[in-house]
Amino acid sequence: MGRQPCCDKVGLKKGPWTAEEDKKLINFILSNGQCCWRAVPKLAGLLRCGKSCRLRWTNYLRPDLKRGLLSESEEQMVIDLHAQLGNRWSKIASHLPGRTDNEIKNHWNTHIKKKLKKMGIDPLTHKPISTETDQPQQEGEQQTCLSDTSLQSSSVTEAKEEEKSMTSPFDPLEVVNGFCTDEVPLIEPSEILVPCAPSSSTSSSSSSSSNSSNLFQDLQFPDFAWPCDYNNCHNSMGLWDDDFVSWDLLIIDDDDDNRKQSTVDPSLSQCPRMVLDQESWIYTI
DNA sequence: AACAGGGGCAACCGCCTAATC
DNA sequence: AGATTAGGCGGTTGCCCCTGT
Structure with missing residues (x-):
């Protein structure tokens, strides 16, 4: 049996x-x-x-x-994907080549959560944390889904632009604005990743390839x-x-x-x- | 220099789903 | 068809290292 x-x-x-x-x-x-x-x-x-x-x-x-810390653009992508997918770390990891679900999960819990809180963003809802009493109006807005534009610092925005150009036409924000989290169709990595696009990012993982590649x-x-x-x-x-x-x-x-x-x-x-x-x-x- | 506390990360735990018999 | 297990996933824990006092 x-x-x-x-x-x-x-x-x-x-x-x-x-x-x-x-x-x-x-x-x-x-x-x-x-x-x-x-x-x-x-x-x-x-x-x-x-x-x-x-x-x-x-x-x-x-x-x-x-290995090593996630780059700015990777981090932003994690945030965007988390806004769509929630704690589906393996799905998020599938969009970040060379990163594991465990690594992303750890990074989320140790770095990004704090970062978002510091910026006044609720890591769970990706909405601004209201320090005062919760307003029903905001609750209503949440139903129409997530708008994490408020967390876009200039550097983050740049990273995002870069990410856009180096990955795909897939724009998490657009999707987020169009769908609720659970309605977002899953996109296979092969659909969103452009092979071997050289990055101009300053991240540790973005240097160009070498002969040894x-x-x-x-x-x-x-x-x-x-x-x-x-x-x-x-x-x-x-x-x-x-x-x-x-x-x-x-x-x-x-x-x-x-x-x-x-x-x-x-x-x-x-x-x-x-x-x-x-x-x-x-x-x- | 020594100690305490906190942060970061690797690994485990337990549950769920798909596969197999 | 039902029983059972492998593989996968997310949550949690515990240890090690770093930093501050």
């Missing part, structure tokens, strides 16, 4: 991931791609549940992640969908930058580690492995 159990929860490790665990997971995913998270911990030699592995990979280890294209991982702007990762405060030393460490002794894995779980050797030119990972980036 039904599927096999995900993982027996006895003896599974919890808490922060160690570098060794990260290494095992990265090596496994890079070699075998993402499939069947239930099987990943066993095959990768990890004492974690599949769910934990998936989370670690999607939120932290994925090489296409941008072809690295991931050259590496053809069957199960990866490298986002169009993955090259930006190299210029942002990303895993590829500030954590690069650790990636070096992870990759340099990869062979050695694979041998270790083979001893941990012989079934790993039966998995189809992709050829990965590790030299290029080290020197090309």
